Each structure stands twice: as structure tokens, then as C-alpha cells.
Amino acid sequence: MATKKPNPRSRRASPKVAQGISFYALVPVELIDKGDDKSQYGNGVPGCGMPGCLIMCGSGCGCLGGGCAAPCLK
Amino acid sequence: MSVSELETTSSGFKASKYNFFVKYDKDSYYGYNFLYRSIVRVPDRTYPAVQQFLTQATLSTELDEHAPNRNPQGIPESLHALQEASFIVDRNVDEMKLIRFRYFRNLFANDFLSLVVLPTLQCNFCCPYCFEFKKPMAMNDDVQGALIRWVEKTFTNTRRLHVAWFGGEPLMQKKRISSLTEHFQSFCTRIGASYESSLVTNGFLLDSKFQQSLSDLRIKSIQITLDGDKEAHDRFRHLKNGNGTFDRIYENILSFCDNIDDCTLSLRINCGDDNYSRIEKLLADFPSKVRAKVLVYFRWIFKSQASRYQEFSSKARGLAPYEGLSRLYRAAMTLGWRTINPLGQFKDGFCDMDKLNHFQVDPEGNVYLCSHSYRASEAIGSVVGGMGTIGPKEHNRYVDWYAANPFEDKKCTECMLLPACFGGCRKTRVEGGPVCTEESGAIEVYVNDLIRERLSKIAV
Numbered sequence: 350m351a352t353k354k355p356n357p358r359s360r361r362a363s364p365k366v367a368q369g370i371s372f373y374a375l376v377p378v379e380l381i382d383k384g385d386d387k388s389q390y391g392n393g394v395p396g397c398g399m400p401g402c403l404i405m406c407g408s409g410c411g412c413l414g415g416g417c418a419a420p421c422l423k
Numbered sequence: 424m425s426v427s428e429l430e431t432t433s434s435g436f437k438a439s440k441y442n443f444f445v446k447y448d449k450d451s452y453y454g455y456n457f458l459y460r461s462i463v464r465v466p467d468r469t470y471p472a473v474q475q476f477l478t479q480a481t482l483s484t485e486l487d488e489h490a491p492n493r494n495p496q497g498i499p500e501s502l503h504a505l506q507e508a509s510f511i512v513d514r515n516v517d518e519m520k521l522i523r524f525r526y527f528r529n530l531f532a533n534d535f536l537s538l539v540v541l542p543t544l545q546c547n548f549c550c551p552y553c554f555e556f557k558k559p560m561a562m563n564d565d566v567q568g569a570l571i572r573w574v575e576k577t578f579t580n581t582r583r584l585h586v587a588w589f590g591g592e593p594l595m596q597k598k599r600i601s602s603l604t605e606h607f608q609s610f611c612t613r614i615g616a617s618y619e620s621s622l623v624t625n626g627f628l629l630d631s632k633f634q635q636s637l638s639d640l641r642i643k644s645i646q647i648t649l650d651g652d653k654e655a656h657d658r659f660r661h662l663k664n665g666n667g668t669f670d671r672i673y674e675n676i677l678s679f680c681d682n683i684d685d686c687t688l689s690l691r692i693n694c695g696d697d698n699y700s701r702i703e704k705l706l707a708d709f710p711s712k713v714r715a716k717v718l719v720y721f722r723w724i725f726k727s728q729a730s731r732y733q734e735f736s737s738k739a740r741g742l743a744p745y746e747g748l749s750r751l752y753r754a755a756m757t758l759g760w761r762t763i764n765p766l767g768q769f770k771d772g773f774c775d776m777d778k779l780n781h782f783q784v785d786p787e788g789n790v791y792l793c794s795h796s797y798r799a800s801e802a803i804g805s806v807v808g809g810m811g812t813i814g815p816k817e818h819n820r821y822v823d824w825y826a827a828n829p830f831e832d833k834k835c836t837e838c839m840l841l842p843a844c845f846g847g848c849r850k851t852r853v854e855g856g857p858v859c860t861e862e863s864g865a866i867e868v869y870v871n872d873l874i875r876e877r878l879s880k881i882a883v
Contacts, residue, residue, distance in 0.1 A: 375501035376466040378473060380508055381453070382877055384461030384769075 436498070436511045438477040440518050441842055444470070445871050454510060455870045458518055458842040460769060461508035462874055469501070476502060477510070522842050523830055529771035530825065531779045536574070536581040539589045539775075539783040539794060540603065542596035548625050549663045552693070552735050554727035556798055561596050562786040566807060569788050571606045573806040578780070584611050586620040587775070588642075589783070589794065594628035604640050619643050625660065626672040634679055637686050644687040645679075647672065651698035652705040659698060676709070680716050689718040689763060694748065695735040703754045714759040721751045723861070745865040752872045756879060766843050766862050767873045773845045779825065792824050793850045827852045834859075839866060 441458040444465065452465040454473075465473050498506050505511050512518070543561040546553075562570075578584070586607060588600055604620065611618040619641050626647035637645075649672065650659040657667030679688055692702055706719070723744060724735040739747055752762050775781060776793050783791040789802035803817045829835035829846025840863050847858035862869040 375469045375472055375499075377501040378466075378469060378504040379464040380504035381462040381464050382460075382881060383508055384456065384459045 435514050436506075437514045437516075439510055439512050441839060442477065442510050443839060443866065443870050444474075445867050445874070447871065447874060453870075453874045454508075455874060456508060456510055457839055458522065459509040460767075461510070462877060463504050463508045463510060473502070473505070477505075519830075519836065522845075525771040525842075526828065526830075526845055530777055530828075533580070533780055534582040535778065535780060536578045536584045537587070537775060537778050537781040538574070538585070539587045539781075540570070541589050541591060541783070541785045541797070542593050542599040542603070543591040543786055544797060545595055546590060546592040546625070547595060547627060547662055548592065548660055548668065550660050552659075552695070552724045552727070552730050552733070554725070554729050555591070556729050557591065558786075560786045562599055562788075566786065566788040567599065567603060567606075569806040570603070570784055571610070573809070574607070575610050579614055581614070581616050581780070583617045583619075586618075588620060588622045588624075590623075591786075592625055592628070593622060594624050594633065597628075597633060600640065601636070608641070621645065625668070626675055627662075627668050629672075629675045629679070631675075631678045631682065634675075634683055637683060642686060644689065646689045646691055647676065648691045648693060649705060650693050650695075651701035652708055655698035655701035656705070659693075659695075673708075676713060676717065680713050687718065688716070689720065692719065692721045692751070693724045694721055694739060694751070695724040696738040697735070699736075699739040699747070702751055706751075706755050706758050706760060711759055715761070717761065718763040719755050719760045720763050720765060721748045723748070743865055745861040746868055748861065749865070749868045749872050753875070756875055761879070762872075762876050764862075764869075764873060764876060766840075766860060766869075767876065771845065773847055773849065776849055777845070792821070823853055824849065829858075832858075838863065 439456055439458060441456050442454055443457065444452050444454045447453040447464075450467050452467065452470045454463045454465060455461075498511070502511075541562070544555065544558040545561060546557060574584075584607060586603075593600060607620075608618050610616075621644040622642050623646045626649075629645070629647065648660070649669075650656045653667070653669040653673075656669040656672075660668055662668060676688070676690075679686075692705070694702060702721070706714075709717075723740050726732045726734055741747065752764065755762050772778070781792070783794050783797075784806060785791070785797050785802075787799070788805045788807040789797075789799050790804045790806060791797065791802055803821050827849055829841060829852075832846065832852075835841050835846050835858075840860070844860050844863070846852060847860055848856075852858050
């Protein structure tokens with residue numbers, strides 16, 4: 350899990366990717382399961398606490414269906 | 424097998440810090456992302472390129488001529504799945520902040536009330552490793568009334584109420600369960616909240632008559648514990664008079680599978696030195712209809728104060744405790760069982776206790792934050808005395824409980840498993856004990872099992 354910070358110049362000078370691998374010819378990586386794709390956007394439960402959640406903030410601003418970031422309210 | 428981390432590139436993407444790849448079969452590697460719980464399959468021949476891409480590739484223009492089929496974000500077509508599964512993410516995503524957000528959102532959500540109610544601390548079994556200090560007591564009408572008054576007064580804003588029936592053996596007090604359910608349902612109807620419950624039982628009294636009441640009681644999930652085949656189970660989990668319990672539990676499970684469709688049944692298998700070798704026989708003893716319907720998971724028997732810190736699993740656990748469990752998970756899956764490793768589920772806390780509005784109430788009305796001993800000295804208050812009278816000592820314990828978190832623990836913040844275990848057992852952390860789960864010592868084996876489990880669900 351070493352963190353590498355390649356110099357962009359040296360990367361261009363020694364482009365292993367460009368020399369050794371053609372992404373065009375690869376057998377594609379296969380998506381099996383997108384998993385918890387709601388993890389960034391609220392948990393699907395109204396009142397989940399996402400910023401802008403009408404139920405959570407109770408502001409009554411009328412953003413329901415418009416400004417709320419949480420898909421559960423759309 | 425390997426862990427990938429891609430530095431922020433000149434383009435708009437970076438590799439997620441929580442990708443983990445394992446060699447799965449002769450043709451492929453699988454990648455699992457602990458944060459997004461996503462899975463990709465990488466063909467064997469593609470794997471080196473994926474590793475190179477994730478660790479050092481740039482998605483900038485220099486790849487253009489080699490990847491003409493880029494999507495609008497610049498990802499080569501052959502690697503689109505990495506983006507769809509969030510193995511590569513927008514460079515501006517701060518994954519640690521996302522984990523913190525999910526953790527605290529779950530911990531401090533106040534729209535959900537989770538109660539563990541113990542109608543009794545009595546049990547008809549006499550298991551040597553039990554972690555509870557048993558008392559010959561059951562909840563009476565006065566305590567029930569106080570519990571209901573406390574809930575109705577305190578949690579009028581809740582949107583969901585979940586009650587877990589626990590004990591002792593809760594089914595020794597079926598009438599109490601029925602009576603409390605009636606009140607809880609009525610309360611939820613009045614405030615417009617939803618109501619569900621679950622049940623942790625030894626299974627002995629889960630007869631077909633009670634099974635017919637599950638729907639009315641809104642019991643949606645049940646956990647039963649078995650400790651191996653008949654011989655091993657009856658040695659551990661017998662009645663107080665010494666009579667075995669396996670046959671009756673077995674019949675109850677068969678009956679459940681034949682008659683109940685709107686409730687989930689899971690089997691917890693407690694593993695120890697004396698029963699480890701008998702567990703595969705237990706798994707094989709059940710017919711296929713049970714294996715296809717019931718969820719099974721495995722946990723080592725742990726030491727506890729109530730069982731005088733007696734060791735029940737040290738030999739079988741050995742130096743690689745998860746690998747011992749893994750053998751059982753694989754055996755179960757091979758036999759057609761549905762497995763459920765608690766650490767692989769879609770949740771944002773380690774345990775049900777990781778909730779601000781989670782309380783456990785014993786038959787005397789004492790209120791606890793965690794179910795590990797039910798000694799009155801560990802209570803934070805009582806519904807009988809009113810929960811507004813928490814003293815300074817209990818107040819500090821309450822605050823310490825919710826202030827504890829893994830983000831001040833460097834070992835946790837650097838750990839690949841953080842988005843799965845969220846820092847492990849809260850009680851252990853508060854008490855200064857070791858919090859790492861067994862899975863953390865064998866992540867590659869664990870990920871392999873997790874992928875097998877998820878693939879079996881997808882296949883269904």
C-alpha cells in the first residue's frame with residue numbers, strides 16, 4: 350500500500366503504461382456488483398440527514414423534489 | 424493479494440483507498456471495495472494492467488492514442504467497470520470524510536428508536552459459556568407500564584421503532600411479548616411511525632403454534648443458536664435437568680421453513696474446542712430446503728466475566744482465528760447454505776448498539792447501552808425511576824460511550840477494514856481492550872469468502 354508520487358515529467362519519460370499496455374486490447378474488467386451506491390447520497394430513508402433534507406432540517410423551504418441531494422425524496 | 428492506491432492524477436480521478444484484490448479462480452481476480460461494497464471481476468490477463476493503472480497510470484491525454492474508446496470522463500472502455508464500481512473515484516472525494524459522515528450519521532440519527540427488551544433473565548438452558556448473570560426474574564406489569572410510559576414520553580418524534588426480544592430466554596414470557604407488542608404498535612400508529620421486531624432465542628420454545636403468531640407480533644427476523652450436531656449441541660446447550668435440546672430445535676426449524684415466509688431465520692453457530700469438528704456434520708444434517716432458506720454464520724465462543732473467563736475456543740481459534748471460521752463458511756456454501764458474515768453487511772456501524780437511540784431494558788426496568796452482562800451496576804438508569812435522573816457517574820459513562828470513535832485511532836484510520844468494522848466493538852474500545860475483528864488478521868481469506876457469499880446471492 351505504498352504511496353507513490355511519480356514526477357509527471359519522469360512518467361512521461363518512462364511511460365510504462367504507454368509502452369507495455371494497450372488498454373484498447375484488454376479483456377474488459379467486469380462489473381459484478383455496484384454495492385452500496387447510495388453511500389454518498391443518503392441511505393434512502395427520508396430524514397437520513399443529508400444536507401438539504403427537508404425532513405431533517407424542517408426548514409420548510411420547499412426544496413422537496415428540487416434542491417434536496419437525497420434521492421429518497423425525489 | 425494486493426492493495427491499490429493511485430495518486431491523484433492530472434485528470435479528475437484517483438483510485439479508491441479501499442480496493443482489495445484476490446486471486447479467485449484460475450481465470451480471474453476479483454476486486455472488492457470496502458467503502459462502496461462493490462465487486463469487479465478482472466480477467467487474469469488484464470490484472471497486471473489494472474494494477475498498473477491503479478497504482479501509477481495517468482488518465483491524462485498521454486493515454487489517448489492507446490485508449491480510443493474512452494468514455495466522456497476519459498476512462499478506457501476496458502476499465503469502465505472500475506469507475507462504475509467506484510474503484511476509481513473523483514479526485515476531490517475525501518474518502519475518510521465520507522466514512523466519518525456515514526459513521527456519525529448512523530450513530531447520531533435520532534429518527535430511529537432501537538430497543539432490546541428482556542422480558543426475563545431466566546433461561547431454560549444452562550450453557551456453560553453464557554455471558555449473562557442470570558436472575559430468576561421476569562418483567563412484571565409495573566415495569567411494563569414504566570417502560571411504555573418512558574417510550575411514549577421520550578420518543579414521540581421517532582419514525583421507526585425496532586424491538587429486539589432478548590433474554591434470558593424471551594419465549595419463556597410469550598404473554599409479556601404479546602402485551603408489549605400491542606402497546607408499542609398502538610404507540611407507533613398514533614405517532615405515524617413504523618414498527619418491527621426481531622427475536623433472539625435458543626429455539627426450544629419456537630413451536631409451530633408460536634410461529635403462527637410471528638406475523639401479528641411483527642417479528643421479522645429470528646436468530647437461533649446451535650452448537651454442532653446433536654451430540655455436540657446437547658453437550659453444551661442442554662436443559663437445566665441435563666436433557667438434550669437438539670431434536671426439538673431441529674423440528675422447530677423444519678416447521679418454520681415449511682410454514683413461515685415473511686420472517687428471516689438465521690442460525691448462529693458458536694464455535695469452540697469441543698464442537699468445532701462437529702459443525703460440518705450439523706450443516707450436512709439439515710435438508711436442502713433449510714439450507715436454501717436459513718442464513719448461517721459462525722462466531723467463536725468468547726470469554727466472559729459471567730463464565731469466569733473460562734476459555735472455550737483457544738485451541739480451535741489458534742493463531743489465525745478467522746481462517747477457522749472461513750473453513751466453516753466455505754463448507755456451508757458448498758452444502759448450499761446461505762451464509763451471512765455480519766461484517767460484510769451494508770451498514771454503517773459495527774453493531775446495533777452503535778445508535779444514539781439504542782437502549783436495552785432488563786426485567787427490572789434497568790436501562791443499558793450494551794448487552795454484555797446485565798448487571799445492575801452497569802445500568803445508566805431505570806425506566807422505573809425515570810430516565811431523567813442519570814447521575815454523574817452514569818452521565819460520564821453515557822457520554823464516553825458515544826464519544827468513543829475510531830477516527831482518533833491511527834491503527835483504524837490506516838486500516839483497509841475501517842469502512843466495514845467502523846472500529847469494532849464500542850464496549851471494548853471504551854474499556855481499552857483490543858478492538859480488531861478476527862477478519863483483520865486474514866483480509867485476503869475474508870474478502871474471498873465475502874465475494875463467494877455475494878456471488879451466491881447474485882446467482883439466486
